[in-house]
Amino acid sequence: MRSRPTIVDVAARAGVSKSLVSLALRGDDGVSPATRERILAAADELGYRSNALARALRQHRTMLLGVVVGSLDNPYHTEVVESVERAAERHGLSVLLAHGARRAGRMAARLDALGDLDVDGLVVVSSWADPELLQAAARRAPVAMVGRSLEPVAGIDSVNNDDERGAALAVGHLVAAGHERIAHLTSSRRPAGLARRAGYEHAMASHGLDRHVRVIERGRDEPAGPGLDAALADGCSAVFARNDVEAFDALDHAWDRGIDVPAGLAVVGYDDSALALRARPRLTSVHQPRAEMGALAVELLRERWAGRTADRHEVLTPRLVVRASA
Amino acid sequence: MRSRPTIVDVAARAGVSKSLVSLALRGDDGVSPATRERILAAADELGYRSNALARALRQHRTMLLGVVVGSLDNPYHTEVVESVERAAERHGLSVLLAHGARRAGRMAARLDALGDLDVDGLVVVSSWADPELLQAAARRAPVAMVGRSLEPVAGIDSVNNDDERGAALAVGHLVAAGHERIAHLTSSRRPAGLARRAGYEHAMASHGLDRHVRVIERGRDEPAGPGLDAALADGCSAVFARNDVEAFDALDHAWDRGIDVPAGLAVVGYDDSALALRARPRLTSVHQPRAEMGALAVELLRERWAGRTADRHEVLTPRLVVRASA
DNA sequence: CTGTTAGCGCGTTCAT
DNA sequence: ATGAACGCGCTAACAG
Numbered sequence: 162m163r164s165r166p167t168i169v170d171v172a173a174r175a176g177v178s179k180s181l182v183s184l185a186l187r188g189d190d191g192v193s194p195a196t197r198e199r200i201l202a203a204a205d206e207l208g209y210r211s212n213a214l215a216r217a218l219r220q221h222r223t224m225l226l227g228v229v230v231g232s233l234d235n236p237y238h239t240e241v242v243e244s245v246e247r248a249a250e251r252h253g254l255s256v257l258l259a260h261g262a263r264r265a266g267r268m269a270a271r272l273d274a275l276g277d278l279d280v281d282g283l284v285v286v287s288s289w290a291d292p293e294l295l296q297a298a299a300r301r302a303p304v305a306m307v308g309r310s311l312e313p314v315a316g317i318d319s320v321n322n323d324d325e326r327g328a329a330l331a332v333g334h335l336v337a338a339g340h341e342r343i344a345h346l347t348s349s350r351r352p353a354g355l356a357r358r359a360g361y362e363h364a365m366a367s368h369g370l371d372r373h374v375r376v377i378e379r380g381r382d383e384p385a386g387p388g389l390d391a392a393l394a395d396g397c398s399a400v401f402a403r404n405d406v407e408a409f410d411a412l413d414h415a416w417d418r419g420i421d422v423p424a425g426l427a428v429v430g431y432d433d434s435a436l437a438l439r440a441r442p443r444l445t446s447v448h449q450p451r452a453e454m455g456a457l458a459v460e461l462l463r464e465r466w467a468g469r470t471a472d473r474h475e476v477l478t479p480r481l482v483v484r485a486s487a
Numbered sequence: 488m489r490s491r492p493t494i495v496d497v498a499a500r501a502g503v504s505k506s507l508v509s510l511a512l513r514g515d516d517g518v519s520p521a522t523r524e525r526i527l528a529a530a531d532e533l534g535y536r537s538n539a540l541a542r543a544l545r546q547h548r549t550m551l552l553g554v555v556v557g558s559l560d561n562p563y564h565t566e567v568v569e570s571v572e573r574a575a576e577r578h579g580l581s582v583l584l585a586h587g588a589r590r591a592g593r594m595a596a597r598l599d600a601l602g603d604l605d606v607d608g609l610v611v612v613s614s615w616a617d618p619e620l621l622q623a624a625a626r627r628a629p630v631a632m633v634g635r636s637l638e639p640v641a642g643i644d645s646v647n648n649d650d651e652r653g654a655a656l657a658v659g660h661l662v663a664a665g666h667e668r669i670a671h672l673t674s675s676r677r678p679a680g681l682a683r684r685a686g687y688e689h690a691m692a693s694h695g696l697d698r699h700v701r702v703i704e705r706g707r708d709e710p711a712g713p714g715l716d717a718a719l720a721d722g723c724s725a726v727f728a729r730n731d732v733e734a735f736d737a738l739d740h741a742w743d744r745g746i747d748v749p750a751g752l753a754v755v756g757y758d759d760s761a762l763a764l765r766a767r768p769r770l771t772s773v774h775q776p777r778a779e780m781g782a783l784a785v786e787l788l789r790e791r792w793a794g795r796t797a798d799r800h801e802v803l804t805p806r807l808v809v810r811a812s813a
Numbered sequence: 814c815t816g817t818t819a820g821c822g823c824g825t826t827c828a829t
Numbered sequence: 830a831t832g833a834a835c836g837c838g839c840t841a842a843c844a845g
């Protein structure tokens with residue numbers, strides 16, 4: 162079987178010029194109904210499918226969306242990616258995925274690769290995003306960031322949740338349950354992590370618990386155990402974790418130590434990802450509306466294509482989902 | 488700021504023809520060292536980046552790899568996707584992701600969309616793959632399937648693990664630990680699930696435990712609890728789950744019921760995904776070498792591009808990773 | 814109003 | 830080392 166039929170083949174079969182085929186296939190008005198029928202029939206008979214590359218080359222739009230994600234091993238990320246892909250599909254866009262861009266070098270390489278493919282827009286779901294790299298990428302195509310950068314990056318839209326507020330919800334809930342010595346568990350120094358930490362500290366202060374502020378910091382891949390043990394030894398009765406993954410670590414450690422949750426240690430996570438329902442006891446967690454976040458990111462890009470030039474930074478409101486762990 | 492510099496701009500700057508620029512940039516021999524230098528310098532100064540679309544249009548290769556995955560909510564899938572993306576990157580290929588193709592209709596639509604983009608190859612990581620759809624897709628580009636179809640599909644390569652053997656490993660381990668009443672927990676009727684189930688039944692028989700064969704079937708999204716309770720009531724002391732997700736369900740149920748694992752119920756999973764380490768107690772699970780599987784899938788596609796026409800079906804050997812749950 | 818001609822976009826390729 | 834044609838769909842300008 163020879164190669165794909167082109168509009169030339171369709172034109173020949175319908176006995177018209179290729180231009181007219183092009184017009185007819187795209188529903189242009191200037192084609193008589195009868196001819197249109199004939200052309201569509203011919204296309205159908207030949208099993209014609211338009212060549213997206215040729216069109217992209219000519220129109221300077223690929224209908225391609227680049228998605229850069231730090232890693233796929235955090236369910237929160239994959240859920241955002243899913244929602245982006247879903248939204249993209251609704252608008253006839255395809256998603257090009259690049260993962261693992263945690264090092265600036267790799268991130269730059271992946272952004273370049275996506276740029277070379279002429280993606281029409283980029284969604285970055287990585288807290289490792291370097292502002293300079295993002296701006297460089299934004300010179301080629303609009304960029305929407307899902308998540309938080311230290312400060313708004315000029316020229317780049319963002320979709321975010323209010324981390325400070327989310328942290329306050331978590332702390333408020335624990336305080337209402339009678340906890341005073343509430344620790345914060347975090348292994349991140351990236352913007353979202355820092356914001357949650359700041360939110361935690363502010364909330365503690367606003368409840369008059371400044372003296373009980375205790376941040377359990379650890380390096381990436383370092384166990385949470387030692388820090389948690391020390392906190393517990395000092396009478397700490399609750400932990401607000403930076404995200405569900407870290408909350409899961411706390412739960413696991415409690416399990417390993419035979420500590421009852423929430424009686425011996427209350428745990429609150431962040432993200433309300435699939436992990437929260439997997440956890441035992443089920444995890445109380447701050448919900449980020451990730452489905453909307455992905456869709457919103459795509460919407461922001463569409464607005465850019467439509468001509469918007471002012472930056473937009475959407476901040477969604479998180480809510481606390483109370484389950485059994487706190 | 489005007490649009491991207493093209494090969495013509497580079498040619499003008501270097502004072503040569505665009506043909507020569509093309510040759511020089513791709514390292515062709517017939518370019519004198521001096522001229523090559525000049526051309527590369529010009530390209531560099533202009534910040535030239537070649538247009539992947541134009542090249543793809545001409546060469547009939549896009550360097551695009553379509554990846555179709557049933558869903559991203561199973562860590563096993565995302566790990567395969569990551570390994571495919573990694574392998575693709577090594578070969579200068581980009582990954583186009585389509586997820587959620589569980590319904591034949593959506594699957595068909597996504598495959599078509601990828602085909603229209605002229606992907607050079609497809610990796611299908613979905614057990615929902617319909618053979619007819621795959622064959623239709625394979626008429627446009629080579630297809631490598633990661634996972635199992637009911638029977639080998641003509642014209643389509645596959646990478647797989649030996650599910651029967653994996654199931655035998657799980658059962659053998661439980662038998663060696665003294666279990667006799669070993670149930671199998673499954674919510675899948677797709678090929679891999681069926682193969683593991685068959686493997687379980689054969690293994691039970693080979694250990695003379697036919698009479699204790701007990702398959703706990705449930706619908707997708709149906710709780711595992713009732714079936715597990717019934718099995719436990721009948722003296723069942725161990726469960727071999729179809730995958731880690733289902734094993735996790737069993738663990739959760741045991742937790743909910745206050746049943747000790749493994750003393751009251753031993754649990755073995757399948758996949759050895761990230762979930763296995765998240766579980767408490769840590770999950771004993773049959774390891775699928777997913778990193779190699781993704782890389783191998785890409786390799787199979789490359790062989791197709793190099794001209795191989797005979798189908799290849801790679802079957803990798805799983806191994807049991809023993810942890811605390813059994 | 815209906816339909817055609819003649820490029821164009823950008824990198825590759827081949828005959829000269 | 831070069832000009833011209835090519836891949837395939839789009840589109841401005843033009844003819845009937």
